[in-house]
Amino acid sequence: MNIDPCSLFLKKKLFRTLSRLSHICRLTGVGLALLKSQETSPEHVFTLQQLEQRKIEQMNQADDLKAFHGFQFEDRLLESNIRFTNRVVDDASFSYKAAHYDHGNGLAAADVDGDGLIDLYFTTQLGINQLWRNLGNGKFQNITGLAGVALSNQIAVGASFADFDNDGDPDLFVTTVKRGNHLFENLDGQRFKDISSSTGVDYRGHSSGSVFLDYDRDGLLDLFVVNVGAYTRDQRGRGGFYQAYEDAFSGHLFPERSETSILYRNLGNGKFKDVSQELGFQDASWSGDATFTDLNQDGYPDLYLVNMQGDDHFYLNRKGEGFDDKTAEYFPKTPWGAMGVKFFDFNQDGSMDLYVTDMHSDMTEGQTRQALRFDLSQEKAKSEQWCSIQWTEEYLQGASNNLFGNALYLNQGTAEFKEVSDQVGAETYWPWGFSIGDFNADGYEDAFVCGGMGYPFRYGINSLLLNDGGRRFYDVEFILGVEPRQDGRTERVWFALDCDGIHKDHRDCKGKSGKQQVLGTLSTRSSVIVDLDNDGDLDLVTNDFNGRPQVLLSNLTDKKTIQYLKIRLNGSSSNRDGLGATVKVTSGGKTWTQSLDGKSGYLSQSSLPLYFGLGNSKSVESIEILWPSGRKQRIHQPSEINTLLVIHETESN
Numbered sequence: 001m002n003i004d005p006c007s008l009f010l011k012k013k014l015f016r017t018l019s020r021l022s023h024i025c026r027l028t029g030v031g032l033a034l035l036k037s038q039e040t041s042p043e044h045v046f047t048l049q050q051l052e053q054r055k056i057e058q059m060n061q062a063d064d065l066k067a068f069h070g071f072q073f074e075d076r077l078l079e080s081n082i083r084f085t086n087r088v089v090d091d092a093s094f095s096y097k098a099a100h101y102d103h104g105n106g107l108a109a110a111d112v113d114g115d116g117l118i119d120l121y122f123t124t125q126l127g128i129n130q131l132w133r134n135l136g137n138g139k140f141q142n143i144t145g146l147a148g149v150a151l152s153n154q155i156a157v158g159a160s161f162a163d164f165d166n167d168g169d170p171d172l173f174v175t176t177v178k179r180g181n182h183l184f185e186n187l188d189g190q191r192f193k194d195i196s197s198s199t200g201v202d203y204r205g206h207s208s209g210s211v212f213l214d215y216d217r218d219g220l221l222d223l224f225v226v227n228v229g230a231y232t233r234d235q236r237g238r239g240g241f242y243q244a245y246e247d248a249f250s251g252h253l254f255p256e257r258s259e260t261s262i263l264y265r266n267l268g269n270g271k272f273k274d275v276s277q278e279l280g281f282q283d284a285s286w287s288g289d290a291t292f293t294d295l296n297q298d299g300y301p302d303l304y305l306v307n308m309q310g311d312d313h314f315y316l317n318r319k320g321e322g323f324d325d326k327t328a329e330y331f332p333k334t335p336w337g338a339m340g341v342k343f344f345d346f347n348q349d350g351s352m353d354l355y356v357t358d359m360h361s362d363m364t365e366g367q368t369r370q371a372l373r374f375d376l377s378q379e380k381a382k383s384e385q386w387c388s389i390q391w392t393e394e395y396l397q398g399a400s401n402n403l404f405g406n407a408l409y410l411n412q413g414t415a416e417f418k419e420v421s422d423q424v425g426a427e428t429y430w431p432w433g434f435s436i437g438d439f440n441a442d443g444y445e446d447a448f449v450c451g452g453m454g455y456p457f458r459y460g461i462n463s464l465l466l467n468d469g470g471r472r473f474y475d476v477e478f479i480l481g482v483e484p485r486q487d488g489r490t491e492r493v494w495f496a497l498d499c500d501g502i503h504k505d506h507r508d509c510k511g512k513s514g515k516q517q518v519l520g521t522l523s524t525r526s527s528v529i530v531d532l533d534n535d536g537d538l539d540l541v542t543n544d545f546n547g548r549p550q551v552l553l554s555n556l557t558d559k560k561t562i563q564y565l566k567i568r569l570n571g572s573s574s575n576r577d578g579l580g581a582t583v584k585v586t587s588g589g590k591t592w593t594q595s596l597d598g599k600s601g602y603l604s605q606s607s608l609p610l611y612f613g614l615g616n617s618k619s620v621e622s623i624e625i626l627w628p629s630g631r632k633q634r635i636h637q638p639s640e641i642n643t644l645l646v647i648h649e650t651e652s653n
Contacts, residue, residue, distance in 0.1 A: 055478035075486040089241040099244030104525030106603030107543035110161035110170040113189030158603035162212035175207035209289035216320035220266035227259040306338035340433030347470030351411035357431035433602015437529030441613030452523025494520030563614035573629035580628035588617030
């Protein structure tokens with residue numbers, strides 16, 4: 001049986017999706033990454049022209065946007081001194097396969113040395129992960145060697161910072177593909193010790209995202225590791241990576257290839273125990289990432305797992321004794337090909353909403369053919385092809401409970417959620433993960449959504465969605481200077497071929513001779529939103545796929561006087577990071593709510609202060625914290641704003 005995704009029972013999402021894609025896919029199209037001796041192509045020139053046209057369209061639509069948008073981002077990578085480059089395995093480049101290697105890598109951030117500046121940790125498949133110390137004023141120093149966190153050619157995936165041992169500094173957990181996961185203890189702010197084996201968290205498999213949380217509320221951070229499923233064989237390629245199956249994206253059809261995710265309980269004294277089976281919590285979804293929140297407000301964190309190839313799953317925490325699958329009760333329809341996930345209060349009504357990005361719905365056979373061989377002469381709109389694409393029911397394994405596209409679920413406050421992504425402008429194309437932060441300091445959190453595929457697909461933009469007072473998102477990536485990229489870059493040399501020699505049979509040598517360079521389009525996989533230069537506004541850093549990152553600094557404070565408050569929690573009965581706390585800031589008669597989950601972006605968890613934009617308010621009336629321990633704490637009229645406030649957990653007051 002074939003399924004028509006335009007049928008109503010599959011999806012409600014086409015109208016917003018098609019209206020966005022008909023101008024973005026059509027106007028940013030680059031054809032097959034062609035063999036060129038130059039470092040640019042005619043398709044690159046065409047793309048720049050269309051990006052400029054899209055910028056004009058976006059500027060014209062900005063009249064409807066009430067939220068402040070009179071500021072810009074500038075890529076200051078060169079000035080930052082960061083010289084990291086993400087490198088990918090052959091199965092994501094030279095011998096490209098439709099496999100999960102092209103999902104890329106995470107980027108985590110934390111103040112590892114306690115100097116008040118946020119440092120950055122980049123992961124890569126080949127080469128070395130790198131830790132960059134923030135020196136202030138937008139400058140960084142590479143301390144990877146001293147720190148001992150390089151993990152050379154370990155095929156890293158995700159990274160998470162958290163203080164698992166409650167000693168006051170952030171520790172680091174890194175996942176890999178079949179090379180063993182790694183837990184690094186922070187020794188003195190610059191040196192780390194690999195304690196993976198002794199702690200019992202050195203699982204070898206197809207791991208992806210990871211989440212620190214205190215699921216049993218004992219004051220110790222536990223660890224949830226997301227495993228995708230077996231998408232590789234035992235044969236190895238260059239750099240030691242495990243080669244992918246040719247049918248990797250059909251892996252969910254083979255039960256023998258499944259890998260259950262792992263919940264580790266923190267026993268204290270540097271020991272973890274796998275309690276997944278003990279708690280009856282063994283999820284075998286093809287999952288890449290997860291997050292948590294206390295959705296039913298019983299004091300215990302609940303887990304949401306995205307599924308890249310099937311139904312997402314929401315698990316309600318049974319007061320630390322186990323987890324019950326309550327997906328159908330809370331989220332009866334979930335995206336089918338989900339990547340990024342985050343709970344946050346979109347409309348600031350005091351309840352956590354949920355945003356999920358869906359990449360794989362944009363990778364159907366017809367759309368992939370269009371992406372690889374885009375006809376520049378016709379500029380055929382995607383809407384003409386979408387409804388002709390056919391899925392099989394066997395591949396989807398049942399689709400009546402799925403959405404195809406991003407999902408934004410508004411919390412109705414009664415254990416009921418309403419999916420509103422079309423209405424509020426939450427659709428994007430080729431989305432990976434995303435980061436949430438209040439870019440214009442108006443109190444409403446915005447979203448940066450990573451996009452694009454890289455070689456051998458056309459260029460796809462990153463999306464910056466500005467939250468217009470909790471009513472809807474507006475696309476502002478061109479208005480705020482996130483697109484086009486610095487110097488108009490859209491592609492780079494992906495690899496080189498000798499078409500008269502050893503590579504003569506390569507698919508990209510067809511009709512070519514001599515030495516050839518193969519171009520691939522730039523794309524972003526992960527990001528983090530943080531005030532890098534301590535000027536009060538939020539900046540943006542990316543980890544790009546097979547390329548250099550972007551260090552996008554905001555000039556908001558140069559354009560407008562803003563009010564904000566940063567809050568860092570210090571738990572006592574709760575875990576030291578305060579992960580799982582809910583913080584409410586009342587300012588100017590309005591109460592702003594955030595939950596501290598550390599979820600900073602795709603495949604990553606970071607140790608960052610909460611950032612509250614205060615709009616036009618000049619003071620804060622009160623701060624309320626519901627700690628993970630269950631304690632409630634209230635601070636009346638804190639003396640200062642526009643600063644970092646460290647709050648220590650005390651008895652209720």
